[in-house]
Amino acid sequence: xxxxxxxxxxxxxxxxxxxxxxxxxxxxxxxxxxxxxxxxxxxxxxxxxxxxxxxxxxxxxxxxxxxxxxxxxxxxxxxxxxxxxxxxxxxxxxxxxxxxxxxxxxxxxxxxxxxxxxxxxxxxxxxxxxxxxxxxxxxxxxxxxxxxxx
Amino acid sequence: xxxxxxxxxxxxxxxxxxxxxxxxxxxxxxxxxxxxxxxxxxxxxxxxxxxxxxxxxxxxxxxxxxxxxxxxxxxxxxxxxxxxxxxxxxxxxxxxxxxxxxxxxxxxxxxxxxxxxxxxxxxxxxxxxxxxxxxxxxxxxxxxxxxxxxxxxxxxxxxxxxxxxxxxxxxxxxxxxxxxxxxxxxxxxxxxxxxxxxxxxxxxxxxxxxxxxxxxxxxxxxxxxxxxxxxxxxxxxxxxxxxxxxxxxxxxxxxxxxxxxxxxxxxxxxxxxxxxxxxxxxxxxxxxxxxxxxxxxxxxxxxxxxxxxxxxxxxxxxxxxxxxxxxxxxxxxxxxxxxxxxxxxxxxxxxxxxxxxxxxxxxxxxxxxxxxxxxxxxxx
Numbered sequence: 001x002x003x004x005x006x007x008x009x010x011x012x013x014x015x016x017x018x019x020x021x022x023x024x025x026x027x028x029x030x031x032x033x034x035x036x037x038x039x040x041x042x043x044x045x046x047x048x049x050x051x052x053x054x055x056x057x058x059x060x061x062x063x064x065x066x067x068x069x070x071x072x073x074x075x076x077x078x079x080x081x082x083x084x085x086x087x088x089x090x091x092x093x094x095x096x097x098x099x100x101x102x103x104x105x106x107x108x109x110x111x112x113x114x115x116x117x118x119x120x121x122x123x124x125x126x127x128x129x130x131x132x133x134x135x136x137x138x139x140x141x142x143x144x145x146x147x148x149x150x
Numbered sequence: 151x152x153x154x155x156x157x158x159x160x161x162x163x164x165x166x167x168x169x170x171x172x173x174x175x176x177x178x179x180x181x182x183x184x185x186x187x188x189x190x191x192x193x194x195x196x197x198x199x200x201x202x203x204x205x206x207x208x209x210x211x212x213x214x215x216x217x218x219x220x221x222x223x224x225x226x227x228x229x230x231x232x233x234x235x236x237x238x239x240x241x242x243x244x245x246x247x248x249x250x251x252x253x254x255x256x257x258x259x260x261x262x263x264x265x266x267x268x269x270x271x272x273x274x275x276x277x278x279x280x281x282x283x284x285x286x287x288x289x290x291x292x293x294x295x296x297x298x299x300x301x302x303x304x305x306x307x308x309x310x311x312x313x314x315x316x317x318x319x320x321x322x323x324x325x326x327x328x329x330x331x332x333x334x335x336x337x338x339x340x341x342x343x344x345x346x347x348x349x350x351x352x353x354x355x356x357x358x359x360x361x362x363x364x365x366x367x368x369x370x371x372x373x374x375x376x377x378x379x380x381x382x383x384x385x386x387x388x389x390x391x392x393x394x395x396x397x398x399x400x401x402x403x404x405x406x407x408x409x410x411x412x413x414x415x416x417x418x419x420x421x422x423x424x425x426x427x428x429x430x431x432x433x434x435x436x437x438x439x440x441x442x443x444x445x446x447x448x449x450x451x452x453x454x455x456x457x458x459x460x461x462x463x464x465x466x467x468x469x470x471x472x473x474x475x476x477x478x479x480x481x482x483x484x485x486x487x488x489x490x491x492x493x494x495x496x497x498x499x500x501x502x503x504x505x506x507x508x509x510x511x512x513x514x515x516x517x518x519x520x521x522x523x524x525x526x527x528x529x530x
Binding site: 022023049055058072099100104108126128137 | 203204205206209211214374379381397398461462463479487490492496497499504529
Protein backbone atom coordinates (compact mmCIF):
# COMPACT_ATOMS: atom_id res chain seq x y z
CA UNK A 1 0.00 0.00 0.00
CA UNK A 2 2.81 2.38 0.90
CA UNK A 3 4.35 1.75 -2.52
CA UNK A 4 1.04 2.61 -4.18
CA UNK A 5 0.84 5.89 -2.31
CA UNK A 6 4.46 6.68 -3.13
CA UNK A 7 3.85 6.07 -6.80
CA UNK A 8 0.69 8.17 -6.79
CA UNK A 9 2.44 11.05 -5.03
CA UNK A 10 5.40 11.04 -7.40
CA UNK A 11 2.92 11.18 -10.27
CA UNK A 12 1.00 14.19 -9.01
CA UNK A 13 3.94 15.97 -7.37
CA UNK A 14 7.35 15.00 -8.76
CA UNK A 15 9.14 17.42 -6.43
CA UNK A 16 7.99 15.64 -3.28
CA UNK A 17 10.63 13.71 -1.38
CA UNK A 18 10.13 10.76 0.93
CA UNK A 19 11.70 9.61 4.15
CA UNK A 20 10.86 6.54 6.16
CA UNK A 21 12.27 7.41 9.53
CA UNK A 22 9.12 6.71 11.53
CA UNK A 23 6.60 3.92 11.12
CA UNK A 24 4.60 5.89 8.55
CA UNK A 25 5.47 7.35 5.20
CA UNK A 26 6.83 10.90 5.47
CA UNK A 27 6.41 13.27 2.55
CA UNK A 28 8.32 16.54 2.29
CA UNK A 29 6.76 19.20 0.16
CA UNK A 30 7.42 22.85 -0.60
CA UNK A 31 5.09 25.44 0.95
CA UNK A 32 3.88 26.89 -2.36
CA UNK A 33 2.91 23.47 -3.71
CA UNK A 34 1.26 22.30 -0.52
CA UNK A 35 -2.37 23.34 -0.81
CA UNK A 36 -3.20 21.80 -4.23
CA UNK A 37 -1.27 18.72 -3.19
CA UNK A 38 -3.28 18.40 0.04
CA UNK A 39 -6.59 18.71 -1.71
CA UNK A 40 -5.53 16.15 -4.31
CA UNK A 41 -4.64 13.71 -1.54
CA UNK A 42 -7.99 14.33 0.14
CA UNK A 43 -9.89 13.54 -3.06
CA UNK A 44 -7.63 10.76 -4.30
CA UNK A 45 -8.61 7.11 -4.27
CA UNK A 46 -6.81 6.77 -0.92
CA UNK A 47 -9.22 9.30 0.57
CA UNK A 48 -7.12 10.95 3.23
CA UNK A 49 -10.10 12.66 4.85
CA UNK A 50 -9.12 12.48 8.51
CA UNK A 51 -6.56 15.02 9.75
CA UNK A 52 -5.82 13.83 13.23
CA UNK A 53 -2.80 15.87 14.18
CA UNK A 54 -1.46 19.20 12.97
CA UNK A 55 1.57 20.67 14.61
CA UNK A 56 4.85 22.46 14.06
CA UNK A 57 8.45 21.84 15.04
CA UNK A 58 11.05 24.55 15.48
CA UNK A 59 14.39 23.36 14.10
CA UNK A 60 16.16 26.63 15.01
CA UNK A 61 17.13 27.19 11.36
CA UNK A 62 13.66 26.64 9.96
CA UNK A 63 10.17 25.62 10.98
CA UNK A 64 8.33 22.51 9.84
CA UNK A 65 4.57 22.11 9.94
CA UNK A 66 3.60 18.48 10.33
CA UNK A 67 0.28 17.05 9.16
CA UNK A 68 -0.78 13.55 10.21
CA UNK A 69 -3.40 12.20 7.86
CA UNK A 70 -5.46 9.08 7.80
CA UNK A 71 -8.34 7.68 5.85
CA UNK A 72 -11.68 7.11 7.54
CA UNK A 73 -12.22 4.06 5.31
CA UNK A 74 -8.95 2.51 6.35
CA UNK A 75 -7.61 3.97 9.57
CA UNK A 76 -4.55 1.78 9.40
CA UNK A 77 -3.41 3.86 6.44
CA UNK A 78 -1.47 6.86 7.67
CA UNK A 79 0.74 9.44 6.08
CA UNK A 80 2.76 12.34 7.42
CA UNK A 81 3.25 15.51 5.39
CA UNK A 82 5.95 17.98 6.29
CA UNK A 83 6.26 21.49 4.98
CA UNK A 84 9.48 23.37 5.52
CA UNK A 85 9.03 27.06 6.24
CA UNK A 86 11.30 30.06 6.48
CA UNK A 87 11.74 30.88 10.15
CA UNK A 88 11.73 34.66 9.75
CA UNK A 89 8.64 34.80 7.61
CA UNK A 90 6.74 31.52 7.93
CA UNK A 91 3.77 31.42 5.60
CA UNK A 92 1.74 28.50 4.34
CA UNK A 93 -1.68 28.10 2.80
CA UNK A 94 -4.44 27.03 5.21
CA UNK A 95 -6.01 23.60 4.89
CA UNK A 96 -9.11 24.50 6.90
CA UNK A 97 -11.15 24.40 3.69
CA UNK A 98 -10.08 20.78 3.19
CA UNK A 99 -10.22 19.49 6.76
CA UNK A 100 -12.40 21.65 9.00
CA UNK A 101 -10.62 20.72 12.20
CA UNK A 102 -7.51 22.46 10.87
CA UNK A 103 -9.06 25.83 11.68
CA UNK A 104 -8.52 25.32 15.42
CA UNK A 105 -5.20 23.55 15.10
CA UNK A 106 -3.84 26.26 12.83
CA UNK A 107 -4.85 28.96 15.26
CA UNK A 108 -2.87 27.15 17.93
CA UNK A 109 0.19 26.84 15.70
CA UNK A 110 -0.20 30.49 14.68
CA UNK A 111 0.07 31.77 18.24
CA UNK A 112 2.63 29.26 19.49
CA UNK A 113 5.01 29.42 16.51
CA UNK A 114 4.01 32.53 14.63
CA UNK A 115 3.18 30.70 11.42
CA UNK A 116 0.82 32.71 9.21
CA UNK A 117 -1.81 30.58 7.51
CA UNK A 118 -2.87 32.34 4.33
CA UNK A 119 -6.62 32.53 3.62
CA UNK A 120 -7.47 31.24 7.09
CA UNK A 121 -11.06 32.32 7.91
CA UNK A 122 -10.36 33.51 11.43
CA UNK A 123 -6.69 33.76 12.33
CA UNK A 124 -6.64 35.01 15.93
CA UNK A 125 -5.11 33.79 19.16
CA UNK A 126 -7.00 30.89 20.68
CA UNK A 127 -5.22 29.92 23.88
CA UNK A 128 -2.98 32.86 24.69
CA UNK A 129 -4.35 36.21 25.73
CA UNK A 130 -4.68 39.02 23.18
CA UNK A 131 -1.50 40.96 22.65
CA UNK A 132 0.83 38.28 23.97
CA UNK A 133 4.41 38.98 22.91
CA UNK A 134 6.57 36.26 21.41
CA UNK A 135 5.97 32.68 20.27
CA UNK A 136 6.15 30.38 23.31
CA UNK A 137 6.91 27.08 21.65
CA UNK A 138 9.82 28.41 19.63
CA UNK A 139 13.16 27.34 21.01
CA UNK A 140 14.46 30.86 21.62
CA UNK A 141 11.47 32.02 23.67
CA UNK A 142 12.48 33.48 27.01
CA UNK A 143 10.18 34.33 29.87
CA UNK A 144 12.26 35.18 32.95
CA UNK A 145 9.27 35.24 35.29
CA UNK A 146 7.16 32.20 34.46
CA UNK A 147 9.62 29.81 32.88
CA UNK A 148 11.36 27.13 34.89
CA UNK A 149 14.59 25.81 33.48
CA UNK A 150 15.94 22.54 34.74
CA UNK B 151 -20.77 15.01 -2.99
CA UNK B 152 -19.93 16.50 0.32
CA UNK B 153 -17.34 19.26 0.36
CA UNK B 154 -15.95 21.21 3.25
CA UNK B 155 -15.84 24.41 1.25
CA UNK B 156 -19.60 24.27 1.03
CA UNK B 157 -20.02 24.41 4.79
CA UNK B 158 -17.54 27.23 4.95
CA UNK B 159 -19.53 29.20 2.42
CA UNK B 160 -22.81 28.53 4.16
CA UNK B 161 -21.52 29.55 7.54
CA UNK B 162 -19.85 32.71 6.33
CA UNK B 163 -22.92 34.01 4.50
CA UNK B 164 -25.24 33.38 7.43
CA UNK B 165 -22.88 35.32 9.67
CA UNK B 166 -24.03 38.17 11.80
CA UNK B 167 -25.66 41.05 10.05
CA UNK B 168 -25.80 42.77 13.38
CA UNK B 169 -29.55 43.21 13.54
CA UNK B 170 -31.45 41.92 16.55
CA UNK B 171 -28.48 39.91 17.69
CA UNK B 172 -27.32 39.43 21.21
CA UNK B 173 -23.86 38.37 22.31
CA UNK B 174 -23.63 36.56 25.61
CA UNK B 175 -20.80 35.01 27.55
CA UNK B 176 -21.10 31.53 28.98
CA UNK B 177 -18.28 30.98 31.40
CA UNK B 178 -15.39 31.05 32.23
CA UNK B 179 -17.13 30.14 35.49
CA UNK B 180 -20.30 28.36 34.59
CA UNK B 181 -21.62 25.20 36.22
CA UNK B 182 -22.38 23.53 32.90
CA UNK B 183 -18.97 23.95 31.32
CA UNK B 184 -17.32 21.75 33.98
CA UNK B 185 -14.18 23.80 34.03
CA UNK B 186 -13.04 27.16 32.86
CA UNK B 187 -14.29 27.22 29.30
CA UNK B 188 -15.42 30.55 27.95
CA UNK B 189 -17.95 30.57 25.13
CA UNK B 190 -18.96 33.77 23.39
CA UNK B 191 -22.34 33.02 21.88
CA UNK B 192 -24.14 35.16 19.32
CA UNK B 193 -27.88 34.72 19.58
CA UNK B 194 -30.83 35.76 17.53
CA UNK B 195 -33.72 35.42 19.92
CA UNK B 196 -33.10 31.98 21.35
CA UNK B 197 -31.36 30.63 18.27
CA UNK B 198 -27.60 30.22 18.27
CA UNK B 199 -25.90 31.96 15.35
CA UNK B 200 -22.32 31.40 16.30
CA UNK B 201 -20.19 30.03 19.13
CA UNK B 202 -16.64 31.18 19.68
CA UNK B 203 -14.74 29.21 22.29
CA UNK B 204 -12.09 31.19 24.15
CA UNK B 205 -9.55 28.82 25.65
CA UNK B 206 -6.48 29.14 27.75
CA UNK B 207 -7.80 29.81 31.23
CA UNK B 208 -6.09 26.66 32.43
CA UNK B 209 -3.25 26.57 29.92
CA UNK B 210 -0.08 25.38 31.63
CA UNK B 211 2.05 24.97 28.53
CA UNK B 212 2.61 21.29 29.21
CA UNK B 213 4.24 20.82 25.80
CA UNK B 214 6.90 23.42 26.57
CA UNK B 215 7.39 22.06 30.08
CA UNK B 216 8.00 18.57 28.73
CA UNK B 217 10.87 19.85 26.63
CA UNK B 218 12.92 20.38 29.78
CA UNK B 219 11.85 17.21 31.59
CA UNK B 220 13.48 13.83 31.07
CA UNK B 221 11.71 10.86 29.55
CA UNK B 222 10.93 9.52 33.02
CA UNK B 223 9.71 12.81 34.41
CA UNK B 224 7.41 14.11 31.70
CA UNK B 225 4.91 11.30 32.19
CA UNK B 226 3.85 12.72 35.54
CA UNK B 227 2.81 16.02 34.02
CA UNK B 228 0.46 14.30 31.62
CA UNK B 229 -1.79 13.05 34.44
CA UNK B 230 -2.83 16.68 34.75
CA UNK B 231 -4.06 16.92 31.18
CA UNK B 232 -7.14 14.77 31.10
CA UNK B 233 -7.43 14.26 34.82
CA UNK B 234 -10.35 11.85 34.44
CA UNK B 235 -8.29 9.40 32.44
CA UNK B 236 -4.91 9.94 34.06
CA UNK B 237 -3.99 6.28 33.69
CA UNK B 238 -4.62 6.27 29.97
CA UNK B 239 -2.56 9.44 29.45
CA UNK B 240 0.32 7.87 31.35
CA UNK B 241 -0.13 4.73 29.31
CA UNK B 242 0.20 6.65 26.04
CA UNK B 243 3.38 8.39 27.17
CA UNK B 244 4.94 5.24 28.59
CA UNK B 245 4.18 3.49 25.30
CA UNK B 246 5.75 6.31 23.32
CA UNK B 247 8.99 5.96 25.27
CA UNK B 248 8.88 2.16 25.03
CA UNK B 249 8.40 2.37 21.29
CA UNK B 250 11.34 4.74 20.93
CA UNK B 251 13.60 2.65 23.18
CA UNK B 252 12.25 -0.70 21.93
CA UNK B 253 11.48 -1.91 25.43
CA UNK B 254 9.53 -5.15 25.75
CA UNK B 255 6.82 -4.83 28.39
CA UNK B 256 6.22 -7.96 30.53
CA UNK B 257 2.86 -9.71 30.10
CA UNK B 258 1.88 -9.08 33.70
CA UNK B 259 2.34 -5.35 33.31
CA UNK B 260 0.30 -5.36 30.11
CA UNK B 261 -2.61 -7.09 31.84
CA UNK B 262 -2.49 -4.69 34.78
CA UNK B 263 -2.35 -1.71 32.43
CA UNK B 264 -5.36 -2.77 30.42
CA UNK B 265 -7.44 -3.56 33.52
CA UNK B 266 -6.62 -0.18 35.01
CA UNK B 267 -7.33 1.58 31.71
CA UNK B 268 -10.77 0.04 31.56
CA UNK B 269 -11.49 0.85 35.19
CA UNK B 270 -10.49 4.44 34.44
CA UNK B 271 -12.79 4.47 31.44
CA UNK B 272 -15.69 3.34 33.60
CA UNK B 273 -14.89 5.93 36.27
CA UNK B 274 -14.71 8.66 33.66
CA UNK B 275 -17.97 7.66 32.00
CA UNK B 276 -19.60 7.48 35.45
CA UNK B 277 -18.70 11.06 36.16
CA UNK B 278 -19.86 12.13 32.73
CA UNK B 279 -23.15 10.28 33.19
CA UNK B 280 -23.89 11.92 36.52
CA UNK B 281 -22.84 15.36 35.33
CA UNK B 282 -24.86 15.13 32.11
CA UNK B 283 -28.00 14.18 34.00
CA UNK B 284 -27.39 17.11 36.32
CA UNK B 285 -26.89 19.47 33.36
CA UNK B 286 -30.28 18.57 31.96
CA UNK B 287 -31.98 18.84 35.33
CA UNK B 288 -31.89 15.52 37.18
CA UNK B 289 -29.98 15.67 40.42
CA UNK B 290 -30.22 12.12 41.81
CA UNK B 291 -28.12 10.32 39.14
CA UNK B 292 -25.08 12.29 40.25
CA UNK B 293 -25.10 10.49 43.60
CA UNK B 294 -25.63 7.13 41.97
CA UNK B 295 -22.68 7.75 39.68
CA UNK B 296 -20.40 8.87 42.46
CA UNK B 297 -21.30 5.87 44.57
CA UNK B 298 -19.67 3.55 42.01
CA UNK B 299 -16.92 5.95 41.07
CA UNK B 300 -15.92 6.07 44.72
CA UNK B 301 -15.41 2.30 44.72
CA UNK B 302 -13.10 2.59 41.72
CA UNK B 303 -11.07 5.42 43.24
CA UNK B 304 -10.70 3.32 46.39
CA UNK B 305 -9.32 0.45 44.33
CA UNK B 306 -6.94 2.87 42.60
CA UNK B 307 -5.84 4.34 45.90
CA UNK B 308 -4.96 0.94 47.30
CA UNK B 309 -2.88 -0.11 44.31
CA UNK B 310 -1.50 3.16 42.95
CA UNK B 311 -1.41 5.30 46.08
CA UNK B 312 -3.44 8.08 44.52
CA UNK B 313 -7.06 8.65 43.67
CA UNK B 314 -6.95 11.05 40.74
CA UNK B 315 -3.46 11.59 39.31
CA UNK B 316 -2.12 8.07 39.60
CA UNK B 317 1.25 8.26 37.80
CA UNK B 318 1.33 4.49 37.97
CA UNK B 319 2.49 3.63 34.47
CA UNK B 320 6.19 4.05 33.84
CA UNK B 321 8.33 3.18 30.82
CA UNK B 322 8.76 -0.58 30.92
CA UNK B 323 5.66 -1.50 32.88
CA UNK B 324 3.97 -0.28 36.03
CA UNK B 325 5.53 1.38 39.04
CA UNK B 326 4.72 -1.29 41.63
CA UNK B 327 2.97 -4.62 41.78
CA UNK B 328 -0.77 -4.70 42.39
CA UNK B 329 -2.09 -4.81 45.94
CA UNK B 330 -2.99 -8.35 47.19
CA UNK B 331 -6.63 -7.27 47.54
CA UNK B 332 -6.79 -5.86 44.01
CA UNK B 333 -8.28 -8.82 42.17
CA UNK B 334 -10.92 -9.54 44.80
CA UNK B 335 -11.99 -5.92 45.06
CA UNK B 336 -12.27 -5.54 41.29
CA UNK B 337 -14.43 -8.68 41.16
CA UNK B 338 -16.66 -7.33 43.91
CA UNK B 339 -16.96 -4.09 42.02
CA UNK B 340 -17.94 -5.82 38.78
CA UNK B 341 -20.65 -7.77 40.57
CA UNK B 342 -22.03 -4.59 42.07
CA UNK B 343 -21.67 -2.55 38.92
CA UNK B 344 -23.46 -5.02 36.66
CA UNK B 345 -26.52 -4.69 38.86
CA UNK B 346 -26.22 -0.92 39.07
CA UNK B 347 -25.75 -0.20 35.40
CA UNK B 348 -29.19 -1.69 34.78
CA UNK B 349 -30.46 0.67 37.42
CA UNK B 350 -28.98 3.56 35.40
CA UNK B 351 -31.06 2.51 32.43
CA UNK B 352 -34.20 2.38 34.55
CA UNK B 353 -33.51 5.71 36.13
CA UNK B 354 -32.26 7.79 33.19
CA UNK B 355 -32.00 6.09 29.79
CA UNK B 356 -35.66 5.16 29.58
CA UNK B 357 -36.85 8.43 31.09
CA UNK B 358 -39.09 10.30 28.64
CA UNK B 359 -38.12 13.76 29.85
CA UNK B 360 -34.43 12.90 29.54
CA UNK B 361 -34.88 11.44 26.06
CA UNK B 362 -36.77 14.52 24.92
CA UNK B 363 -33.90 16.70 26.05
CA UNK B 364 -31.37 14.68 24.08
CA UNK B 365 -33.03 13.24 21.00
CA UNK B 366 -32.56 15.21 17.76
CA UNK B 367 -30.37 17.66 19.62
CA UNK B 368 -26.85 18.44 18.48
CA UNK B 369 -26.83 16.43 15.28
CA UNK B 370 -23.40 15.64 13.85
CA UNK B 371 -23.26 13.91 10.48
CA UNK B 372 -20.60 11.23 9.85
CA UNK B 373 -18.94 13.39 7.16
CA UNK B 374 -18.66 16.31 9.56
CA UNK B 375 -17.39 14.07 12.34
CA UNK B 376 -14.56 12.97 10.04
CA UNK B 377 -13.85 16.45 8.75
CA UNK B 378 -13.74 17.93 12.24
CA UNK B 379 -11.37 15.20 13.39
CA UNK B 380 -13.79 13.92 16.03
CA UNK B 381 -12.88 10.72 17.78
CA UNK B 382 -14.08 8.53 20.57
CA UNK B 383 -17.77 8.33 21.52
CA UNK B 384 -18.50 11.56 19.63
CA UNK B 385 -17.44 10.01 16.33
CA UNK B 386 -18.95 6.63 17.17
CA UNK B 387 -22.27 8.27 17.97
CA UNK B 388 -22.30 9.32 14.32
CA UNK B 389 -21.38 5.86 13.11
CA UNK B 390 -17.71 6.53 12.36
CA UNK B 391 -15.39 3.71 13.33
CA UNK B 392 -12.69 5.29 15.41
CA UNK B 393 -11.74 2.97 18.24
CA UNK B 394 -7.95 2.87 18.44
CA UNK B 395 -8.21 -0.33 20.47
CA UNK B 396 -9.53 -1.95 17.28
CA UNK B 397 -7.66 0.06 14.62
CA UNK B 398 -4.20 -0.25 16.09
CA UNK B 399 -4.40 -2.60 19.08
CA UNK B 400 -1.82 -1.91 21.75
CA UNK B 401 -0.74 -4.09 24.66
CA UNK B 402 -3.14 -7.03 24.91
CA UNK B 403 -6.21 -5.45 23.37
CA UNK B 404 -5.91 -7.82 20.41
CA UNK B 405 -6.36 -10.80 22.75
CA UNK B 406 -9.62 -9.70 24.37
CA UNK B 407 -13.09 -9.92 22.95
CA UNK B 408 -15.09 -6.73 22.82
CA UNK B 409 -17.29 -4.84 20.39
CA UNK B 410 -16.76 -1.37 19.07
CA UNK B 411 -20.01 0.36 20.02
CA UNK B 412 -21.51 2.23 17.08
CA UNK B 413 -24.69 4.28 16.91
CA UNK B 414 -25.86 5.87 13.70
CA UNK B 415 -28.32 8.55 14.83
CA UNK B 416 -25.60 11.18 15.38
CA UNK B 417 -27.55 13.15 17.96
CA UNK B 418 -26.86 13.70 21.65
CA UNK B 419 -28.83 10.62 22.63
CA UNK B 420 -26.71 8.44 20.34
CA UNK B 421 -23.55 9.71 22.02
CA UNK B 422 -25.18 9.00 25.36
CA UNK B 423 -25.99 5.42 24.37
CA UNK B 424 -22.45 4.82 23.09
CA UNK B 425 -20.94 5.72 26.45
CA UNK B 426 -23.40 3.66 28.49
CA UNK B 427 -22.78 0.65 26.24
CA UNK B 428 -19.04 1.22 26.46
CA UNK B 429 -19.20 0.86 30.22
CA UNK B 430 -20.64 -2.63 29.70
CA UNK B 431 -17.89 -3.46 27.19
CA UNK B 432 -15.24 -2.34 29.66
CA UNK B 433 -16.74 -4.62 32.29
CA UNK B 434 -16.55 -7.52 29.86
CA UNK B 435 -12.87 -6.76 29.11
CA UNK B 436 -12.00 -6.64 32.80
CA UNK B 437 -13.84 -9.90 33.42
CA UNK B 438 -11.78 -11.65 30.76
CA UNK B 439 -8.52 -10.48 32.26
CA UNK B 440 -8.89 -10.25 35.99
CA UNK B 441 -8.52 -13.97 36.74
CA UNK B 442 -5.76 -14.52 34.22
CA UNK B 443 -3.11 -12.00 35.26
CA UNK B 444 0.09 -13.97 34.59
CA UNK B 445 2.82 -14.27 37.17
CA UNK B 446 6.15 -12.60 36.55
CA UNK B 447 7.80 -9.23 36.48
CA UNK B 448 5.67 -6.10 36.61
CA UNK B 449 8.38 -3.93 35.09
CA UNK B 450 11.03 -4.52 32.46
CA UNK B 451 14.61 -3.79 33.34
CA UNK B 452 15.47 -0.40 31.91
CA UNK B 453 18.47 1.87 32.08
CA UNK B 454 18.41 4.63 34.70
CA UNK B 455 18.76 7.29 32.02
CA UNK B 456 16.59 6.88 28.96
CA UNK B 457 18.01 8.16 25.69
CA UNK B 458 15.81 7.29 22.71
CA UNK B 459 17.51 7.42 19.31
CA UNK B 460 17.07 10.31 16.92
CA UNK B 461 13.72 10.19 15.18
CA UNK B 462 10.01 10.81 15.41
CA UNK B 463 7.59 8.60 17.29
CA UNK B 464 3.83 8.75 17.32
CA UNK B 465 1.68 6.63 19.60
CA UNK B 466 -2.03 6.75 20.07
CA UNK B 467 -4.41 5.28 22.59
CA UNK B 468 -8.14 5.37 23.14
CA UNK B 469 -8.96 7.46 26.20
CA UNK B 470 -12.46 7.83 27.58
CA UNK B 471 -12.88 10.87 25.33
CA UNK B 472 -11.26 9.63 22.16
CA UNK B 473 -7.93 9.37 20.47
CA UNK B 474 -4.95 10.69 22.38
CA UNK B 475 -1.82 10.98 20.28
CA UNK B 476 1.68 11.57 21.60
CA UNK B 477 4.11 12.87 19.00
CA UNK B 478 7.70 12.86 20.19
CA UNK B 479 10.57 14.34 18.23
CA UNK B 480 13.82 13.05 19.66
CA UNK B 481 17.28 14.39 18.96
CA UNK B 482 18.94 11.62 20.91
CA UNK B 483 19.18 13.52 24.18
CA UNK B 484 17.74 12.85 27.62
CA UNK B 485 14.82 15.23 27.07
CA UNK B 486 12.39 15.30 24.16
CA UNK B 487 13.14 17.92 21.52
CA UNK B 488 9.47 18.51 20.91
CA UNK B 489 6.31 16.88 22.21
CA UNK B 490 2.83 17.35 20.88
CA UNK B 491 -0.23 15.96 22.57
CA UNK B 492 -3.09 15.49 20.19
CA UNK B 493 -5.87 15.74 22.71
CA UNK B 494 -9.29 14.33 21.84
CA UNK B 495 -11.17 17.20 23.48
CA UNK B 496 -9.52 19.85 21.32
CA UNK B 497 -10.74 18.34 18.06
CA UNK B 498 -14.15 17.50 19.49
CA UNK B 499 -14.56 21.08 20.69
CA UNK B 500 -13.76 22.38 17.21
CA UNK B 501 -17.03 20.81 16.05
CA UNK B 502 -19.14 22.53 18.73
CA UNK B 503 -19.76 25.67 16.69
CA UNK B 504 -20.89 23.66 13.69
CA UNK B 505 -23.12 21.34 15.74
CA UNK B 506 -24.88 24.09 17.62
CA UNK B 507 -25.61 26.63 14.88
CA UNK B 508 -29.32 27.01 14.41
CA UNK B 509 -30.26 25.16 17.58
CA UNK B 510 -31.76 26.71 20.71
CA UNK B 511 -29.58 27.93 23.55
CA UNK B 512 -31.37 25.60 25.95
CA UNK B 513 -30.09 22.64 23.96
CA UNK B 514 -26.49 23.77 24.19
CA UNK B 515 -26.04 22.19 27.61
CA UNK B 516 -27.12 18.80 26.30
CA UNK B 517 -24.80 19.10 23.30
CA UNK B 518 -21.85 20.16 25.42
CA UNK B 519 -22.61 17.51 27.98
CA UNK B 520 -22.51 14.73 25.42
CA UNK B 521 -19.30 16.05 23.84
CA UNK B 522 -17.81 15.33 27.29
CA UNK B 523 -15.31 18.17 27.34
CA UNK B 524 -12.58 18.17 29.95
CA UNK B 525 -11.00 21.59 29.87
CA UNK B 526 -7.44 20.85 31.08
CA UNK B 527 -7.30 18.29 28.29
CA UNK B 528 -8.20 20.95 25.73
CA UNK B 529 -5.90 23.66 27.04
CA UNK B 530 -2.92 21.46 27.99
